[in-house]
Amino acid sequence: DQQVKQNSPSLSVQEGRISILNCDYTNSMFDYFLWYKKYPAEGPTFLISISSIKDKNEDGRFTVFLNKSAKHLSLHIVPSQPGDSAVYFCAASGVLYNFNKFYFGSGTKLNVKP
């Protein structure tokens, strides 16, 4: 059962513009969400998180938005840089009852063109 979905396998953006990566989930019990970036041959690197008590969290160029009613979250990268080219995964968990059992999406490959 795929409880977290990233419906866009790839995204291409021009350097300096905004990148928007989307993620949908089905389980209304999820209350904690993470975004990761992954380069080939490396482990995923944590980017930003958001809990269900918030609808926005910002860290530098990265902002995550959470729409609980739509069960949708998005990651905005502004401005996009060539070094941001990587695969991005979203993940979700119901930490109150499932602790660190996270469900991951299948990833979106971001290509930032110089």
Add this chain to the structure above:
Amino acid sequence: KAGVTQTPRYLIKTRGQQVTLSCSPISGHRSVSWYQQTPGQGLQFLFEYFSETQRNKGNFPGRFSGRQFSNSRSEMNVSTLELGDSALYLCASSPPVGELFFGEGSRLTVL
């Protein structure tokens, strides 16, 4: 602070063999989780250990097992390997609840 260390980084096995992968978490982290990543797939949760106890388990067959030691280091074992077990196996450590910090993974190829 040292990161999550996984060994070995690469290994090749044949069908029917077994394999043991090791993970040393970030100092102070008592939660260790294991994930499997196959081409085109996201990360699939295998299991999580906290203070030497399995706290969560994913939907993998019993051939996949793990354990955690008193120093929080963890191992996972896959017995009777199948071709479909070829994957990147990722270990992550974390506080009791919080962000996962991943190692670089162990790339297993089953021939």
